[in-house]
Structures are given as C-alpha cells and as structure tokens.
Amino acid sequence: MIARMSTEENPAAEPAPVIDVQGDGRWMSQHNRFVQECKDAEPDVLFVGDSMVQLMQQYEVWREVFSPLHALNFGIGGDTTCNVLWRLQNGELENIRPRVVVLWVGTNNHEHTADQVAGGILAIAKLVLSRLPKSKMIVLGLLPRGEFPNPLREKNAAVNNLLRASLPQLGPVQFIDVGGSFVHSDGAISSRDMFDFLHLTASAYRTISMTLHELLLQMLEEMPQERRALLV
Amino acid sequence: MSEDSNPAATPTPCEDIQGDGRWMSLHNRFVSDSKGKEPDVLFVGDSLVQLLHEFEVWRKLFSPLHALNFGVGGDATHHVLWRLMNGELDYISPKVVVLWVGTNNHGHTPEQICGGIMAIINVIHQKLPHAHTLVLGLLPRGKSPNPLRARNASVNDLVQAEVASLSHASFLDMDPGFIQSDGSIAHQDMYDYLHLTPRAYQRVCQPLHERIRSLLDKHAP
DSSP, X not given: OTTTOXXXXXXXXXXXXOOOOSSSOHHHHHHHHHHHHHHHOOOSEEEEESHHHHHHTTSHHIIIIIGGGTEEEEEOTTOOHHHHHHHHHTTTTTTOOOSEEEEEOOTTOTTSOHHHHHHHHHHHHHHHHHHXXXXXXXXXXXXXXXXXXXXHHHHHHHHHHHHHHHGGGGSSEEEEOOOTTTBOTTSOBOXXXXXXXXXXXXXXXXXXXXXXXXXXXXXXXXXXXOOOOOOO | OOTTTOGGGXXXXXXXXXXXXXXXXXXXXXXXXXXXXXXSEEEEESHXXXXXXXXXXXXXXXXXXXXXXXXXXXXXXXXXXXXXIIIITSSOOOSEEEEEOOTTOTTOOHHHHHHHXXXXXXXXXXXXXXXXXXXXXXXXXXSSOOHHHHHHHHHHHHHHHHHTTOSSEEEEOOOSSOBOTTSOBOTTTBTTSSSBOHHHHHHHHHHHHHHHHHHHHHHOO
C-alpha cells in the first residue's frame, strides 16, 4: 500500500517549510544555521527530526555520547515529515558526507493518517539514501505519548509497524523502536520519563541513548573510513 | 480593562486538539502533587518554567528552597489563570510564587498581556493572601530584531509599572543581556531563539535565586 502511494497522493511526503505565524522567524533562522553548519563541519553522524532530536542536544548525554562521534543535530521542535523533507531538499544535506543519518520524525504529523506518516518517513529515507549513496540510516520509531492510552499511541504504533515492514527494502536502513520501556503495566507513562507525556527527561534519554549508541558504533565500525582525495 | 473584554485575562483551559489529553494530565498531576507537598516556593508559567525543571540548575538552586514547578509548555496567561483558579493553588501555601508567562500570548496586545498577568497576580493574592508574587520579565526572542521583541519589552514596561504600587508583588528583569551588539541572539543561549540552553539558565537563575532567597528571608517570622 505504501509503495503505491505516490508523492502527489501523500500530503505527508510534500516538502513544506514552516510558515512564520508568530512573527520572529525562528524556524527559518534555525534552518539557515543548519545550512551554514553544513558548510563549516564534517560530521560523521547527522541527527535530523523534530523536538525529540533537538532536545537531546540540551542534555549531558549528547556531550558524553554523541558529540564524540562527530555528530550534528538538525532537530527542530514541531517539525513534521513535510518540514524535514523541505529542509533536507534545501541545503541541509549540502557539503556533508555523514556516514550515518539518524532520522526521528512523525509524531507531529497531526493532519495525517498512520499510512501517510509512514509514507512521509519513507520519502525522507529515500531522499537521504539517494543523496548520500554511501551512507547508512537509522530510523527511530515513534514513541508512545500521553499519560494514558489514547488514539495517538495507536497511531504511532501503527506507523512503527508499517516502517518495520517497509524500511529494510530501501537499503542500508535500520529501524529501532526505543519506546518499549515507557508504558507501564497499567498503561500509564510516568512524568519521570516524559515530563509532559511527550518529551523525554534526561534519564529517559540516557536509556534510549544506550541502544542508539551501540547501533551507531556498529554501523560506524562496519564502514571503512572513506578516503579523502589523495593529497600526496 | 475588564476580564470580559480581555482574552488574555479570561481563564481558559487548553483544548485537546492533538488527542492525547496531555495538558489536562499535567494540570491534574499538579493538583494531586500539591496535595502531598508543602512548598515554600511555587514556579508557574509556560515552557521556560517547565524546562527549568529538567536541568541541573533546578536541583542545585531551587529544590533546596522546597520549590514546586507548575510550568506547561505553550501556556499563555489565560491558561495559567484557569489552572490557578481550578485547583493548583488549593492545597498549598507557598511563601513565594514565581510567575513567568506571556511570551505565548500570540495575537494579544502588550496591554492585554499585562492585563492577563495582573489578573493572575490578583488570583494568587486572593487565594494566598500571605504570598508574594515575583513576576519575571519576558525575554527577547528570535535570532534578529522582530515585532515580538518589542511586544515583550512593552509588556515588561507595563507590568513593572503596575506592580510598583503593590506590596504583594514585584518584578524581576530576567534578561542578562542576551541581545548581542549586532542585535542577534546566540543559539548557545537560546537553541531555537526562544528556549534557554542549560548555560543560559545558569546565567538567569543566579539573580533569580538570590531574589527568592531574600523574599523568603523577609517572609520568615
């Protein structure tokens, strides 16, 4: 079903910038900063997505675990698959050759169905793999959200199931679901893990970072360092 | 400006548009949290308050003061007003209430936003006649000069003036000079040109901590 959904049919796969409604142009400022970072940096790992990615950089775990891997963080709070697609098509993949791209987006796609969201994520993965043919990808599953069981948990789980089935067919893409530990036996999510039942606390980020870090190390070790043009 | 004509001063809960009821979950948790605790300090407001709780600075500077954090990301003055009028102040009697809200009041004029903040101060005073409300100034936002910076600065001027005549409230300017000489705000201070990095929180929280300490000392019998 997903393979047949073309870009024209899937609104979640339509690239779109965020329109500045509030009046301080913050989204475009962040995008422009990322484009500039592409010109200045040579990351081995690129993280891209929404606030789940962005907030990670504000916690100690980023400095301890991901900075040492020469990682860049192109997360923007509130972003949907459409916004990430637009950013990657408009400069955020220029001039860099990260060996692994980590993608985490989809929980903010409120206007779209699970099928559409999965399609949007696949579209991003296809774009990245076509622009960076030597790179691998890690796609993180959408986390459960809300204090108690609710329709968004079901939707996010449905997205994850679709991704689990279709991502591997695209190439060197690994799907990981780090949401397993957050829902307790009574169906509740603790504010100790998600301080607003959506965003992760420092300790929750530590928990998921262990799995992510291990996988990143594996992927980075599997790939020979790309030799720069011989300058002999 | 009467409450009826000022949307920023009309208590309004947040509608659950997304479908996971998170706003109400947070509100309910704050109410039930408050039943077991005896905070000396209550922080209430938007994401600038909420995120403060997630960084080291909270544990170092504010936990020792027996502080509770009732911040909710995205909240505007009318949301905070509703929360305080619907249980969040009913089971506690903090000596100091730290109020930081207003930057999310999109579409409201500085006068309306000030009216919203004053309405909140009023409600706190009614429910907690012995508490002192410390109103924190809105920070500049956006990478470059823009209308919201002007709006927030106007709100601060208006609030500072109105609060001057009150004995149960005072104003604290929270901007240590985030705007650089070229008019820009650094992403090392505001990672998205709105929310503070841990290092920026360290900077703004020192004077805040001192002010709260002195208010608590004055409050002591």
